[in-house]
Amino acid sequence: MKNPRAAVMTMEGTNNEMEAYLSLIHAGANAEIVHIKKFENSEKKLGDYDLLFLPGGFSAGDYIRAGAIMAARIKAKLIRDIESFVDDGRLVMGPCNGFQILIELGLLPNTEGKWETEAALAQNISNRFEARTIYVKVNNNKCVFLKKFREGEILKLPIAHMEGRFITRDERVLNEILTRRMNVLSYVNREGKESGYPWNPNGSMMNIAGLCNEKGNVLGLMPHPERVFYKVTESDWTRNGTGEGMGYRFFLSAVEHMKEKF
Amino acid sequence: MGTEFLETVEILNSGVKELNKISKNYNLGLSTEEMLRIKSYFSSQGRNPTDVELQAIGQAWSEHCGYKSSKVYLKKFIFGIAPNKILSQGDAGLVDFNDDIAIALKMESHNHPSAIEPYGGAATGVGGILRDVLSMGGQPIAVTDVLYFGERSKKGFPSPKFIESGVISGIRDYGNRVGIPTVSGGIFYSNDFVPNVLVNVGCVGVVKKSNIMKASVDKPGLKLIIAGGKTGRDGIHGVNMASKTLEKGEEDTTTVQLGNPIIKEPLIHAVLEANERKLIYALKDLGGGGLSSVIGEMLLSGGMGGDIYLEMVPLKESNMKPWEIWISESQERMMLAVKEENINEVMDIFNSWDITASIIGHSRSGKDLRIYYNGQKVLDMDLEFLTSSPLYYRSYRHIKQPKESFLPSYPKDIERIMLKMVGNINVRTREYAVRQYDHTVRGSTVIGPFSGNVGSEGPTDASIIRPSWDRSEGIAISHGSNPFYSKIDPFRGAKAAVDEAVRNIVSSGAKPIAFSDCLNAGNPEIPEIMGEFISMLSGLRDSASSLEIPYVSGNVSFYNQTGKSRIPTLPTILAVGKIDRIEKALTPDFKNFGNPVYMIGLPYVEMGGSLYSRILKFNDNNVPNSEPTILKSRITKFLKAFDDDLILSSHDISDGGLAVALAEMTIGSGIGVDVDISSFGMRSDMFLFSESQSRFVIEGRKGSEERIREIFGNDAFIIGYTSESFKGINGEENLFNIELERIRKKWKEGYI
Amino acid sequence: MPFLKITVTLKKSVEDAEGQSVVKALKLLGYENIKDVRTGKVYFIELENGSIEEGREFCSKLLSNPVINECKVELDGN
Amino acid sequence: MPFLKITVTLKKSVEDAEGQSVVKALKLLGYENIKDVRTGKVYFIELENGSIEEGREFCSKLLSNPVINECKVELDGN
Numbered sequence A: 001m002k003n004p005r006a007a008v009m010t011m012e013g014t015n016n017e018m019e020a021y022l023s024l025i026h027a028g029a030n031a032e033i034v035h036i037k038k039f040e041n042s043e044k045k046l047g048d049y050d051l052l053f054l055p056g057g058f059s060a061g062d063y064i065r066a067g068a069i070m071a072a073r074i075k076a077k078l079i080r081d082i083e084s085f086v087d088d089g090r091l092v093m094g095p096c097n098g099f100q101i102l103i104e105l106g107l108l109p110n111t112e113g114k115w116e117t118e119a120a121l122a123q124n125i126s127n128r129f130e131a132r133t134i135y136v137k138v139n140n141n142k143c144v145f146l147k148k149f150r151e152g153e154i155l156k157l158p159i160a161h162m163e164g165r166f167i168t169r170d171e172r173v174l175n176e177i178l179t180r181r182m183n184v185l186s187y188v189n190r191e192g193k194e195s196g197y198p199w200n201p202n203g204s205m206m207n208i209a210g211l212c213n214e215k216g217n218v219l220g221l222m223p224h225p226e227r228v229f230y231k232v233t234e235s236d237w238t239r240n241g242t243g244e245g246m247g248y249r250f251f252l253s254a255v256e257h258m259k260e261k262f
Numbered sequence B: 001m002g003t004e005f006l007e008t009v010e011i012l013n014s015g016v017k018e019l020n021k022i023s024k025n026y027n028l029g030l031s032t033e034e035m036l037r038i039k040s041y042f043s044s045q046g047r048n049p050t051d052v053e054l055q056a057i058g059q060a061w062s063e064h065c066g067y068k069s070s071k072v073y074l075k076k077f078i079f080g081i082a083p084n085k086i087l088s089q090g091d092a093g094l095v096d097f098n099d100d101i102a103i104a105l106k107m108e109s110h111n112h113p114s115a116i117e118p119y120g121g122a123a124t125g126v127g128g129i130l131r132d133v134l135s136m137g138g139q140p141i142a143v144t145d146v147l148y149f150g151e152r153s154k155k156g157f158p159s160p161k162f163i164e165s166g167v168i169s170g171i172r173d174y175g176n177r178v179g180i181p182t183v184s185g186g187i188f189y190s191n192d193f194v195p196n197v198l199v200n201v202g203c204v205g206v207v208k209k210s211n212i213m214k215a216s217v218d219k220p221g222l223k224l225i226i227a228g229g230k231t232g233r234d235g236i237h238g239v240n241m242a243s244k245t246l247e248k249g250e251e252d253t254t255t256v257q258l259g260n261p262i263i264k265e266p267l268i269h270a271v272l273e274a275n276e277r278k279l280i281y282a283l284k285d286l287g288g289g290g291l292s293s294v295i296g297e298m299l300l301s302g303g304m305g306g307d308i309y310l311e312m313v314p315l316k317e318s319n320m321k322p323w324e325i326w327i328s329e330s331q332e333r334m335m336l337a338v339k340e341e342n343i344n345e346v347m348d349i350f351n352s353w354d355i356t357a358s359i360i361g362h363s364r365s366g367k368d369l370r371i372y373y374n375g376q377k378v379l380d381m382d383l384e385f386l387t388s389s390p391l392y393y394r395s396y397r398h399i400k401q402p403k404e405s406f407l408p409s410y411p412k413d414i415e416r417i418m419l420k421m422v423g424n425i426n427v428r429t430r431e432y433a434v435r436q437y438d439h440t441v442r443g444s445t446v447i448g449p450f451s452g453n454v455g456s457e458g459p460t461d462a463s464i465i466r467p468s469w470d471r472s473e474g475i476a477i478s479h480g481s482n483p484f485y486s487k488i489d490p491f492r493g494a495k496a497a498v499d500e501a502v503r504n505i506v507s508s509g510a511k512p513i514a515f516s517d518c519l520n521a522g523n524p525e526i527p528e529i530m531g532e533f534i535s536m537l538s539g540l541r542d543s544a545s546s547l548e549i550p551y552v553s554g555n556v557s558f559y560n561q562t563g564k565s566r567i568p569t570l571p572t573i574l575a576v577g578k579i580d581r582i583e584k585a586l587t588p589d590f591k592n593f594g595n596p597v598y599m600i601g602l603p604y605v606e607m608g609g610s611l612y613s614r615i616l617k618f619n620d621n622n623v624p625n626s627e628p629t630i631l632k633s634r635i636t637k638f639l640k641a642f643d644d645d646l647i648l649s650s651h652d653i654s655d656g657g658l659a660v661a662l663a664e665m666t667i668g669s670g671i672g673v674d675v676d677i678s679s680f681g682m683r684s685d686m687f688l689f690s691e692s693q694s695r696f697v698i699e700g701r702k703g704s705e706e707r708i709r710e711i712f713g714n715d716a717f718i719i720g721y722t723s724e725s726f727k728g729i730n731g732e733e734n735l736f737n738i739e740l741e742r743i744r745k746k747w748k749e750g751y752i
Numbered sequence C, D: 001m002p003f004l005k006i007t008v009t010l011k012k013s014v015e016d017a018e019g020q021s022v023v024k025a026l027k028l029l030g031y032e033n034i035k036d037v038r039t040g041k042v043y044f045i046e047l048e049n050g051s052i053e054e055g056r057e058f059c060s061k062l063l064s065n066p067v068i069n070e071c072k073v074e075l076d077g078n
């Protein structure tokens, strides 16, 4: 069987493409780093890939708002392609800056199905860039990227962001997210209980750390699974041994799904 | 007289007074002797210089570019240590790592710009150091920063808090945006850094051995390409500013820049791609002195002449004069020498990354440089004369001070002093700064700045980066410096800096392999300061030559002085090491209960500059003396015990001595230790707080006692066992008994 | 040449973390009379043939997220 | 209650990286008529007994660095 094809889309300032690319490769995907320009001028076609990865970083410096410029660029030329990519059941994953872009584009949460911006990731409540390890709980493993996790499982993942405070446009959007169980990951403390800052590092509503669309093929999240593919890159591995890291199963879930499906 | 964009300057008929006036009016920063030297050169040419020519000389002969006060001494003391271990030297230095790659490293100061505009000064410091590693063909993998701030305000200068917050934000915003993890560094607070703050930034990178770049242009007909940021009026005369003392109310905005990481990030990709495809012949970055310095050095080192066409330089502002274009220090620029047949491919690469690039000239046989602007010749000079700054044997004086130890009366409350130490501004957590730096980007950080249980981590000694996901080796990165020692005794302070850098590397389980030295001092024209500078260099030499570890790169920053206030003469040492199997790396957090805890190396009564002396405010000028041969033998023994899997955790003993080292090992682990020091027969405070060098605390495996004794001989001592409490006794005397949570709270004070 | 001045602020309903930090910092500096601080960004856009309508487009396409932001557009303003 | 509006911008001589990114983005969105963009920050400070002088103090003590910034203070402005 052919390995599934993954595109890691970059522009100036997206700077997590290396760890994303390597995680995909090591999980068995046939990954490629592609500059947004090549999609814009049709040198590359989104349709040739099974997975689109929007990496973290500071696209265009995160000037204006995190992800705003890259999202505007995508909206101008590529949004239809991405919408049909999603409708086709192909996979999209965006950690950190990628999540910010997915929200700006309206690909998440998209409760109304109109691809409109229904939420925002605002400045952290601490008004600080926060780089540390946090815990999240898996609320729902129907999401393609979470197949290999148990519901209720507690994951340990790194975060590194200034704008991660999840806010919805209104109560209705928030309620839809909760009823449809799209809030697949929430921030919890060491005991696995939802609690405030610093365990919720940015002040997100309902401790939301990650969202998956209803269909289960688009995942956006603030933490960085691609940075902990191996245990030795987890912050406390010298206390807990080596082997696969917390990020490994995100990628394995996605790659296995693609191998089955495509 | 020339046209309106060019001036000819009358020097042939100028006397000393006029010459000095010219140096001042044109902001050249040159001395009378230097002006006379220029006059005689142009007399032999039979003509007056243009302003472009004078400005070019002003750059090349500045202290910053020319190393005119330090070079003869650097040669004598620093260069030539373990030369066979240096793979290559240029903007950064290279050391061999494995059959595939070499490591590039460099540490540099950005002190003067940061004192004036902390945010931009620190940000462009990071930008500059990244370019130095890139210039070697290296992929930057880690940024580091060692910062020295004041505490008290001084009239007419920005407040220390303002400076600190600007510097930290600048490093954060630049480093995070380019996506290179900031993994290691240090922050010191002392009023010796009012108003002369020090910002020393380092970068470590990896280069495939087949892709190592050189800067020298040793062939005629190579095209010179400038790529990256456009050239503007920003940063004109930056090197001259860094070559004089800082005085009140100086805010010459033309030297201030904020940097643009969003040009740097793709520029790094583009240059590395062109290098990978073997399209670059020679490479160098534009830093201090701008085009003037980079082109001069590239051609001179390759023995070539060259022709430059300034109208080809992409500009930010259209009305710039030729001399401004030539010496502008605008950020984010790289200079490539490329063979004619590769030009198209190189330009395509830059285009695909949305990076501006332009061919501005070429090399040719000869020893002279000619610069044209819209067809008119604006500079025509011998490169040797232009680029080789005069060198000075500055006079120096050593101040002799007898070593006097002072024994304070025995303190009543050891426990209270320990807590005070853990919460001391120079000891407590740096998370308020470091957690604003992305230290996990690139997914290769194996050991970061903190380790231990999630949410309550403690400090680590060295950071470890895995350069390749397919191999098991790791690069350990750390620093050493101690401004309190250096202030009292620059010689011992320098040795202690090396000792600490090495200790940190070894403590993580790695073998130290190379240094970069970033030297900071006051005005070199003052003989006492030059004397201290030389003492520092001889300390650096003694330590490194005994260890046989080379300084592969470095940097000198003088004139960190304002009137009589000046900084201690001090080095910041960036060290890198190699660990063969990252999954064996060590961190300081204790791993389990009931394990033997060893102290490696005995303490002495040498409290000069120690945290204890600073807290109790007693004077002592007997600074801890690092003995390089002892350091060397302890490293060997430590690494042997490490290879034999006897060590579970390790921490170096520095600020606050054994007491603080033990306390820090409890923070990330929630595991304490019960200590009994009665068998040593030394005063408890001296035993606990002495900062004698080359020492470690290690947590050994259960049952490791015999093997540890075999390896260390009488250099390792069991001082206790890990436990649920944190207690110390000296026979009958209870020294301390502190709840672990109290230690953690003290150390984290003010930070959630 | 005309220019547009566009001011982007957070909606009142969204907590302004930066504003809160400024309040804290000013109080620490001894200014006890501070009640509240809200922050925003301004863009001074120099352009040929600009109009308020075009400024509104910049807002909706790039400069603001309607979920959290308000956008004010002025032409030739100062 | 009075409030101060303080606008902090970069001096003309200092390059505005954010402004440059906005220019590029607007051009890519098809707005070819953009000449230049400069950015700034605004602080709306609500306080008791505020004065322009106090606003100037906020500028020099906290909100700006005179080396790179210009600060404009307006009282009760909008």
Ligand SMILES: Nc1ncnc2c1ncn2[C@@H]1O[C@H](COP(=O)(O)OP(=O)(O)O)[C@@H](O)[C@H]1O
Pocket: B064, B065, B074, B078, B089, B090, B091, B092, B093, B106, B108, B132, B287, B288, B517, B518, B519, B551, B552, B553, B554, B555, B556
């Ligand atoms: N103290 C030092 N020890 C070792 N090498 C040094 C020292 N100071 C400068 N160098 C070396 O001299 C060369 C020029 O340094 P520098 O002027 O700082 O580089 P640039 O300004 O081009 O970035 C570099 O190779 C640098 O590593």
Ligand SMILES: [Mg+2]
Pocket: B091, B131, B132, B285, B287
């Ligand atoms: Mg350089």
